[in-house]
Amino acid sequence: MNPHPTDPGRRTLLSLTATAGLTAALGSLPAFTASAAPRRPADSTTPRSDPRHHLWWQAPADDGSMIEQGLPVGNGRLGALAGNDPGREVLLITDATLWTGGLNDTLDADGQFPYGRSDFGSFTLLARLTVDLPDHDLSGVDGYRRTLDLAQGLVTSSYLRSGVTYRRQIFASRPDDVIVLHFTQSGRGRYTGSVTLEGTHGEGAAVSFGTAFPNGLRYGAAVTAYGTGGRVRVHGTRVDFAGCRDLTVVVSGGTDYAPDASKGYRDPTLDPEKLARAKVRAAAAHPAGTLLRTHVADYRDLYGQLDLSLGTSTAAQRSLDTWERLRARARDGVPDPELEAAYFQFGRYLMISGSRGSLPLNLQGLWLDGNDPDWMSDYHTDINLQMNYWMADRAGLSQCFDALTDYCLAQLPSWTDLTRRLFDDPRNRYRNSTGRNAGWTVAISTNPYGGGGWWWHPAGNAWLCTTLWEHYEYTRSRTHLERIYPLLKGACEFWEARLLTTTLPGGSREVLIADSDWSPEHGPLDAKGITYAQELVWALFGHYCAAAAELGKDAGYADTIASLRGRLYLPQVSPKTGRLQEWMSPDDLGETTHRHLSPLVGLFPGDRIRPDGSTPEEIVDGAMALLTARGMNSFGWANAWRSLCWARLKDADKAYRLVVTNLRPSTGGGNGTAFNLFDIYEVEQGRGIFQIDANFGTPAAMSEMLLYSRPGHLELLPALPDAWARSGHVTGLPARGGFVLDLRWRDGRPTSVRLRSVGGRTTTVECAGVSRTVSLEPGESVTLKDFVR
Numbered sequence: 209m210n211p212h213p214t215d216p217g218r219r220t221l222l223s224l225t226a227t228a229g230l231t232a233a234l235g236s237l238p239a240f241t242a243s244a245a246p247r248r249p250a251d252s253t254t255p256r257s258d259p260r261h262h263l264w265w266q267a268p269a270d271d272g273s274m275i276e277q278g279l280p281v282g283n284g285r286l287g288a289l290a291g292n293d294p295g296r297e298v299l300l301i302t303d304a305t306l307w308t309g310g311l312n313d314t315l316d317a318d319g320q321f322p323y324g325r326s327d328f329g330s331f332t333l334l335a336r337l338t339v340d341l342p343d344h345d346l347s348g349v350d351g352y353r354r355t356l357d358l359a360q361g362l363v364t365s366s367y368l369r370s371g372v373t374y375r376r377q378i379f380a381s382r383p384d385d386v387i388v389l390h391f392t393q394s395g396r397g398r399y400t401g402s403v404t405l406e407g408t409h410g411e412g413a414a415v416s417f418g419t420a421f422p423n424g425l426r427y428g429a430a431v432t433a434y435g436t437g438g439r440v441r442v443h444g445t446r447v448d449f450a451g452c453r454d455l456t457v458v459v460s461g462g463t464d465y466a467p468d469a470s471k472g473y474r475d476p477t478l479d480p481e482k483l484a485r486a487k488v489r490a491a492a493a494h495p496a497g498t499l500l501r502t503h504v505a506d507y508r509d510l511y512g513q514l515d516l517s518l519g520t521s522t523a524a525q526r527s528l529d530t531w532e533r534l535r536a537r538a539r540d541g542v543p544d545p546e547l548e549a550a551y552f553q554f555g556r557y558l559m560i561s562g563s564r565g566s567l568p569l570n571l572q573g574l575w576l577d578g579n580d581p582d583w584m585s586d587y588h589t590d591i592n593l594q595m596n597y598w599m600a601d602r603a604g605l606s607q608c609f610d611a612l613t614d615y616c617l618a619q620l621p622s623w624t625d626l627t628r629r630l631f632d633d634p635r636n637r638y639r640n641s642t643g644r645n646a647g648w649t650v651a652i653s654t655n656p657y658g659g660g661g662w663w664w665h666p667a668g669n670a671w672l673c674t675t676l677w678e679h680y681e682y683t684r685s686r687t688h689l690e691r692i693y694p695l696l697k698g699a700c701e702f703w704e705a706r707l708l709t710t711t712l713p714g715g716s717r718e719v720l721i722a723d724s725d726w727s728p729e730h731g732p733l734d735a736k737g738i739t740y741a742q743e744l745v746w747a748l749f750g751h752y753c754a755a756a757a758e759l760g761k762d763a764g765y766a767d768t769i770a771s772l773r774g775r776l777y778l779p780q781v782s783p784k785t786g787r788l789q790e791w792m793s794p795d796d797l798g799e800t801t802h803r804h805l806s807p808l809v810g811l812f813p814g815d816r817i818r819p820d821g822s823t824p825e826e827i828v829d830g831a832m833a834l835l836t837a838r839g840m841n842s843f844g845w846a847n848a849w850r851s852l853c854w855a856r857l858k859d860a861d862k863a864y865r866l867v868v869t870n871l872r873p874s875t876g877g878g879n880g881t882a883f884n885l886f887d888i889y890e891v892e893q894g895r896g897i898f899q900i901d902a903n904f905g906t907p908a909a910m911s912e913m914l915l916y917s918r919p920g921h922l923e924l925l926p927a928l929p930d931a932w933a934r935s936g937h938v939t940g941l942p943a944r945g946g947f948v949l950d951l952r953w954r955d956g957r958p959t960s961v962r963l964r965s966v967g968g969r970t971t972t973v974e975c976a977g978v979s980r981t982v983s984l985e986p987g988e989s990v991t992l993k994d995f996v997r
Contacts, residue, residue, distance in 0.1 A: 240285065240303065240462025240566075241475075242483060245490070246383030248498060249505040257359035260517075260546050261553060263530045263885065264355040268293040268346065268365070274300055275577040275898045276874070276882040279356050279363045283382040284564025284611075286460065287574035288337075290378050292354045292365040294346050297339040297376065297389065302576050303427065304566040305465035305656060306334050309584075310423050312659035313626055319636030321651050321660045323584075328653065328661035330584035333408040333576050334461050335429045339389060341401040344369060358550065358557045361507040362500075372397035377496075381503040382564060385487050388503075389457040390496040398438065399455045403447040405431040408579060413445040418481025423657075424474065428481030429461025432488045456496040460487040465656065467567075467618035473657050510560050514604030514940035516552055518932040519545030531873070531883050538872040543931035548910075551871060554885050555599055555907035558900065559608045567656055568611040569596045573900035575886075582897050586653045586661060587615075589668040590728040591804060592901045593654075594675045595845055598813065598852075599904040601682035602911040604940045604948075609679045613688065615656075616672055616695055622658020623669075624648040624698060631664065637734055638664045640706045641723055647702030648695075652728075666706065666725055669699040670744035671809070677751040678813065681919055684946035684967025684986075689755055696752045697762070700769050703745050707772065708736065719777035727790050727806050731798030735791050739779040739807035747814050749773035778816075779807065781830035787837055788830035801839045803846040805853060808835060812852045815918050819857055832857055843879055844870050844887040848905025855912040855927040863913050864929035870906045914951070917943035919968075924949075924975035924995060928956055945971050946986070957997050964989035 269277035269291040278289030278300065285305075291298040309329010316322055344367075346352070351373075354365035363378040372395035380387045391399055404413050407429070411417045418428030431447065433440050438451030449455055461484045466475040491499060525544050528536060537544045562574035571592055572585045587593045593612075600609040627648045632639045650668040651660025676692045679685075707720040721737030722745065749769045756766035781787065782794040790807040791797050808831055810816040817823050817831050835853050840862065842850070851866035874880035874888035877896035882888050887902035913927040915938075922943050933956040941949045946968030952960040958975060965984040972981050975995045982990060 240305070240385075240465070240480065240483065241478070242486070243385065246502055246506075249501050251501070252497075254360070254497075254501050254504055257357055260550065261359035262355050262357055263550060263554065264353060265531060265883070266353060266529050268352070268354060269884075271296075271298060273883075274298070275575070276886065276888065277884050278575075278577070279354065279884055280558065280561060280573075280575050280886075281361070281363055281378055281380040281387065282561030282574045283380040283385065283387075284560070284562065284608075285566035286380055286385065286387060286462065287562060288378075288380065288387055289575050289577065290363050292363070292376075292378075294349050294352065294365070294367050294369070294374070295341050295344040297341075299337040299378070299387065299389075299459070300333060300575075300577055301335045301337060301387065301429070301459065301461065302331075302574055303334045303462045304562075304574055305425075305463045306332050306427055307425065307465075307656050308332060308421050308423060309655050310657045310659060311622065311626075312655070312657075312661060313630065315630055315633055315635070317635065319633045319639070320663045321653075323653060323661040325580070325584060328584060328586070328659060329423070329655050329657070330579070331570055331572070331576065331581060331586070332579045334427065335459075336406045336408060337431065337457075337459055338404045338406075339391075339401065339457060340404070341399065343400065344374070349374075356557075358553045359508070359511060360504045361511070361557065361561065362504070369397070371395065377500065379500060379503050380561065381491070381499060381506070383502050383506050384491040384499055386458050386460040386491045386499075388491070388496060388499050390500070391455040391457075393453070397453075399435070399452045400438075400450045402443070402449070403431060403433050403457055404445070405429060405459065415442055415445070415447060416481055416485050418479065424472075425463055425465060426478075426480050427461070427463040428479070428484050429459065430481065430484035430488050431457065431459045432492045433457045434492055454496075456492070458488045458491045460484045460491075467614060469618065469621040469658055473618075507560060510605060510607060511556065514556070514938070516549050516936075516938045517545075518549045518936045519543075519934055521546035530885070534871060534873045534881055537868070545932060545936070548867070548871070548931075551881075551885065552603070552907040552910050555903050556603050556605060558903055559600055559603070559605050563600070563608040563611045566611060568593065568615045569900060569904075571899055571901070573903075575898070575900075582891060583653070584655075584661070586655060588653055589650050589665055589672060590652050590806075591849070592845065592899070594671055594813070595848065595901040595905040595908075597675060597679075597904070598908040599911070601679055601942050602908050604942055606679065606683050606942065613676060613679070613691060616676065617691060619654065619656075619658050620648060620695060620698070623650055626658070626660060627702065636664060638666055638724055638726075642705060642708065644705035646705040647698040647700065649699070649702050663726070666702075666722070667741040667744045669695075669702055670741070670748040673699045674744060674747050674751065674813065677755070678944070680755075681944040682942050682946070686758070689758060693755055693759060693761065696748070696755055697765070699748055700752045700765075703748065704769070704772060707745075707776075710737070710777075712777070718775070720772060720775045721777050721792070727798065728804045730802045730804070731791065735797070737777055737792040739788065739790050740809060742777055742779060743807075743810040743814055743816065746773060746776050746778065746810075746816065749776070779810075781826050785833070785837075786830065787834040788827065790834075800837050801842075803842045805835070805838060805846070805849050808853055811835075812849070812856050812912075828857075840866060841869060843889050844902030845889075845899065845905050848902050848909055851906065851909035852912055855909055856916065858926050860913065860927040860929040863909060863927045864931060867906055867909060870902055911941065914938055915941055915943060915949060917945060917947075919945040920971050921945075922947065922949070922963075922971055922973045924951060924958055924961065924973065925953060925956070928953070942966075943968075943971075947971060947984075958995040959997065961992040961995050962989060963992060
């Protein structure tokens with residue numbers, strides 16, 4: 209990288225008007241906001257990263273296939289897909305909060321929610337940035353290569369033209385809240401061309417723009433550029449540059465969204481266009497190298513918390529680019545452990561890039577290629593939103609989980625209001641037949657404005673709470689527990705009002721069952737006592753009682769909930785099929801091979817069904833029979849869930865086969881992994897879409913194969929496949945109960961085990977029949993030699 213000149217006469221800066229009156233933010237606010245100047249690293253060098261953290265390709269993205277081929281960057285709020293064409297760099301830019309729609313509180317004739325772009329709303333693109341280099345046509349360059357450096361959060365492309373090596377770097381900086389494109393060359397080359405920023409909602413091209421949706425959400429974006437030598441200037445609606453030895457382009461943007469229901473989810477004091485202009489101007493006051501080092505230091509604070517090796521790939525495998533490696537892995541059936549570890553780390557890269565300080569990851573995470581994503585790229589609460597966050601704690605990224613917690617808390621007032629006003633609408637087939645209504649629940653789809661879409665989802669509250677509780681189990685954060693307590697209690701209040709008393713056939717035993725519901729997303733629409741709801745409510749009630757005890761709150765109400773929990777009906781095995789019943793019926797009332805594993809939530813993510821002797825054998829066998837009947841080939845997220853369940857059942861072969869299935873290349877819109885490693889979901893024959901949940905669910909399954917944990921118990925290498933058994937290591941692997949594990953293995957057995965407490969105190973550790981009880985104070989660590997050969 210060329211050093212940044214200190215002589216202002218050698219540097220051209222496109223200055224945007226300064227914004228007055230912007231106050232510094234205190235801490236990390238979950239919004240596009242003014243912020244204090246970031247701390248710059250003292251070290252003037254950028255560390256090199258290990259090639260095993262590199263993904264690389266020999267072709268840029270096609271402009272019409274950006275969702276499958278563009279490389280993602282993001283700072284947790286602001287994201288982009290980069291095309292990396294030598295002659296025309298394209299960035300499709302998003303802000304996590306750029307949503308149409310609103311509260312959507314007028315029900316349809318069937319008592320369910322409208323679900324369209326004009327009422328419920330949709331996640332949309334913010335802008336398209338283009339850097340045109342007319343003399344750098346792809347056909348006239350040699351040695352093209354582009355790389356995604358997972359360890360530094362950096363996209364790089366390079367090529368040779370007329371004897372000069374040209375290189376560009378693209379990254380999204382959280383400290384500076386901008387996206388940076390830095391163009392350099394190693395010779396006597398020059399850059400001449402133009403930069404164009406265009407809105408995607410009819411705003412046209414401009415160096416900055418600001419406007420509003422019909423729902424009142426204001427948004428804006430801005431771009432600036434500077435270079436060494438040559439000239440950079442505004443020319444109408446674009447920025448022109450000529451004869452520059454290097455060039456830096458800085459872009460930012462956002463909305464006036466605020467996570468506050470009392471303010472209508474808006475910050476009326478914020479002018480997004482002015483703020484975007486201020487941010488790019490502030491960043492442009494620094495050399496590109498300084499911006500990069502600041503970004504890398506911030507990014508590596510998270511990425512460096514966990515390292516994984518699943519073994520060594522061959523030299524022949526390493527010589528292939530990423531797409532060819534995927535194809536070879538599928539074609540030849542030969543394990544490629546470094547590729548599989550890189551896929552795990554790619555999931556971590558997406559989590560860091562897409563889930564910090566803003567809204568949580570939706571169906572497409574932070575990345576779009578247009579304004580009409582399937583299912584509005586919403587928050588699906590019947591598996592997809594939860595799966596997006598199964599990986600965060602399991603992969604050493606607990607800080608990235610906070611976006612989900614913040615979202616649920618910000619939506620809670622609206623969810624509570626909608627539940628109390630609308631849930632018992634007489635047209636709603638899921639209404640409470642008890643005539644009572646309390647607490648809160650959600651729809652299958654939710655948006656950022658407190659609104660629901662599609663159908664009511666009564667058990668959605670319990671599943672969200674279970675996900676939030678699991679984060680507490682990993683972190684043992686009392687602050688987190690205090691924050692989520694109102695969510696847990698409100699969900700319990702909802703179910704206290706909803707549960708029905710019934711007498712089981714052939715006896716006099718009375719049990720509590722869930723009112724009419726739908727086992728996602730098949731079978732009867734009005735079944736009572738579905739396994740999905742029974743399992744989730746059983747878990748919810750247990751978690752609430754534990755939270756109340758830990759916090760010393762509401763002891764009387766906790767006793768009430770504990771009593772209700774003790775009366776809950778728990779699913780049985782069908783005498784007809786031998787499978788765990790999905791409905792309170794011996795018959796299978798839906799699709800045997802359905803994509804959802806809703807009746808298995810007690811196996812994963814729950815812990816009620818365990819193959820350790822604590823669960824009746826017939827229940828474990830019934831769960832295994834149901835999982836077997838569901839099959840081994842489905843959509844990416846469904847395969848990931850299957851893999852997680854097989855890992856819980858300690859079947860390493862099946863768990864691994866499903867991981868490999870998700871790694872197969874997607875062709876012709878089919879299920880599998882795209883050119884850029886995004887997971888592709890075949891919605892209809894020949895048409896596949898990007899859906900991000902499998903990119904997180906699959907790494908979560910890989911983590912579960914290496915470590916099973918629940919509070920008070922850890923099991924090492926419970927489902928280690930032969931493909932990874934020869935040798936490997938993981939450092940910084942979190943465990944429920946408040947511990948972190950460093951583990952090395954060879955020939956399927958541990959060779960080094962170190963356990964550190966991050967809040968946990970006592971746990972048993974087990975491996976291959978050997979068990980030991982460990983007691984630690986928070987911050988202490990111990991090396992365990994009992995498991996080492």
